[in-house]
Amino acid sequence: MKRIALLGSTGSIGTQALEVVSAHPGLFEVEVLSAHSNAALLIEQAKKYKPNAVVITDESKYREVKDALMMHPVKVFAGPSSLTEVVQWESVDMVLGAILGFAGLKSIIAAISAGKRIALANKETLVVAGEMVMKLARERGVPVLPVDSEHSAIFQCLVGEDLRTIEKVILTASGGPFLGRKPNYLVNVKSSHALQHPIWSMGAKISIDSATLMNKGLEMIEAKWLFGLENEQIDVTIHAQSIIHSMVQFTDGSMKAQMGLPDMKLPIQYALAFPQRLTNTFKRVDFKDYPKLTFEAPDYKTFRNLAIAKDAMYRGGNAPCVLNAANEMVVDAFLHNKVGFLEMSDMIEKTLEKVPFVAQPTLPDFERTDAEARTYAAEFIKKSQLSIY
Ligand code: NDP
Ligand code: MG
Numbered sequence: 001m002k003r004i005a006l007l008g009s010t011g012s013i014g015t016q017a018l019e020v021v022s023a024h025p026g027l028f029e030v031e032v033l034s035a036h037s038n039a040a041l042l043i044e045q046a047k048k049y050k051p052n053a054v055v056i057t058d059e060s061k062y063r064e065v066k067d068a069l070m071m072h073p074v075k076v077f078a079g080p081s082s083l084t085e086v087v088q089w090e091s092v093d094m095v096l097g098a099i100l101g102f103a104g105l106k107s108i109i110a111a112i113s114a115g116k117r118i119a120l121a122n123k124e125t126l127v128v129a130g131e132m133v134m135k136l137a138r139e140r141g142v143p144v145l146p147v148d149s150e151h152s153a154i155f156q157c158l159v160g161e162d163l164r165t166i167e168k169v170i171l172t173a174s175g176g177p178f179l180g181r182k183p184n185y186l187v188n189v190k191s192s193h194a195l196q197h198p199i200w201s202m203g204a205k206i207s208i209d210s211a212t213l214m215n216k217g218l219e220m221i222e223a224k225w226l227f228g229l230e231n232e233q234i235d236v237t238i239h240a241q242s243i244i245h246s247m248v249q250f251t252d253g254s255m256k257a258q259m260g261l262p263d264m265k266l267p268i269q270y271a272l273a274f275p276q277r278l279t280n281t282f283k284r285v286d287f288k289d290y291p292k293l294t295f296e297a298p299d300y301k302t303f304r305n306l307a308i309a310k311d312a313m314y315r316g317g318n319a320p321c322v323l324n325a326a327n328e329m330v331v332d333a334f335l336h337n338k339v340g341f342l343e344m345s346d347m348i349e350k351t352l353e354k355v356p357f358v359a360q361p362t363l364p365d366f367e368r369t370d371a372e373a374r375t376y377a378a379e380f381i382k383k384s385q386l387s388i389y
Helices: 012-023 039-049 059-068 080-086 101-113 123-140 149-158 204-212 214-227 265-273 304-315 319-335 343-354 363-382
Strands: 002-007 028-035 053-056 075-078 094-097 117-120 144-146 166-173 234-238 244-250 255-259
Touching (some): 012 028, 012 265, 053 059, 094 265, 101 123, 101 363, 123 319, 144 265, 149 166, 149 214, 149 244, 214 319, 304 343
Parallel strands (some): 094 117
16 A cells, blocks of 8 residues: 655646546555645545645645634645645655646655655656756655656656667657647737647646647656756657657667557556556557557747757756746746747747856755746746737
8 A cells, every 4th residue: 555645636637646546445545635725626635535634835725724624634734845844754655746837846855855756747846956856866765757648658668678778768749739830820829729738638837838849848858867868869759649658769779669548647557556557447549540640850940949948958057947937937927818829938038048057056046046037037028018918
C-alpha cells in the first residue's frame, strides 16, 4: 500500500489521479490532498477519500474548508508553507506533484529532501530548477517518475536500457488546435478558441501552452534534466494523432516508441505503480481507427515560443526560469483576453532580454528571477494593444 500526498488534487491531473487511485483500492491510499482555492471540490474529495490532511494554499478559504470538515477526522491546513511541511510526514510514501506552475517547486524540493518518491506532473519544476532538483534526487536516492505523457513514454522505452546508449529522444507534439495555421490567422484568435484542444482535455494553462507550442519547449527542458541529455539529443516532431507519445533512438540506430490512446490516466497510473504495470480496463488503441500515423517538422517561425524555449534551454542558468515566469504571466493575460496570441512570444522574448543572467542559480536566485520576470512581463502586458482598449 502506497500512501500518497496528492498536491493539486482539484486540477485536471489531480482529479484523474484520484480516478486511478479509486480503481486500485488495495494499492494506494490518499494521505494528503491539496488545492489552491477550489474549496468546494477539496471538501468533496476529502469526504470521499478520507485523507489524513488537506491543504488549501489560498488562506482566505481556510475557514470554509475547516468548518465543512469539522465533523470529519481530517486535519486542515492553509498556506503554501503547509505544503512543504505535510509532504515530509513519516506517513507519506509518495508525492504526486500536480500543482500548476512555479508554485509547485518548493513542495517538490521539500519532498525530495525528505526522501519521498516523486511522481511529477508539474513540468515547470524541472524547467525552472531541473538541474538542482535532479541532483538532489540523486543524492537522496529518490526516483522522480514522469507523469507527463511524452516523458512517461521515454521512461517506458528506457526500462532495461543503458542510458549511455541513448542517441536522441524525439518528443511528439499533437500540434494543438492551430496546427498548420499562419500568423495572419493567429493574430486574431481568442482564448476560447485556443482552449479547444483537438485531442487532449487538460487544464487551461497547459491547453494554451499546447496551442502556442510552448508546452513542447517546456517539455524539451523537462526531458533534458529528467534523462540527463545534452541539448542536441532532444528533437521534436509533430504527430497529429497523438498515438505515439514519444520515441528514443539508440546508438545502434534502433528506435523504440511508446503508444497508447491519449489519456493521462495511463501515465499517471504508470508513475504511481512503477515498477509494477497494473491491469486496467481503459480503452485500447485499435489501429483500424488510425490507418495513418503522420510526422512533420514543427513550424518554428510561426510558433515562435518553441524556438524561444529551445534557445532558453541552450542558454541555461536562470533563462528557463525567466521563460517560465513570463509565460505563466502572458498565458494568464491571454486567458483573460488582455494580450493577443502572437504578442505572447514578443513579451516572453522581451522579458528574457531584461532579467539579468545568472549562470549557477540557487533557490533564492530562482525566487528572485521569477519575481523579477513577472514584474517585467506585467509591464509589457499593461502596454498591450488589448489592455489599452
Ligand atoms: P489545473 O489548472 O487543472 O490544476 C492545477 C492544480 O494546482 C489545482 O489543484 C489548483 O488548485 C492547484 N494550484 C493552482 N495554483 C496553485 C498555487 N499557486 N498553489 C498551490 N496550488 C495551486 O492544471 P493541470 O492539472 O492541467 O496541470 C497541473 C500540472 O501538470 C501542470 O504543471 C501541467 O503542466 C502538468 N501536466 C498536465 C497535463 C494535463 O493533461 N492536464 C499533462 C501533462 C502535464 P485549484 O483547483 O484550487 O485552483
Ligand atoms: Mg506532455
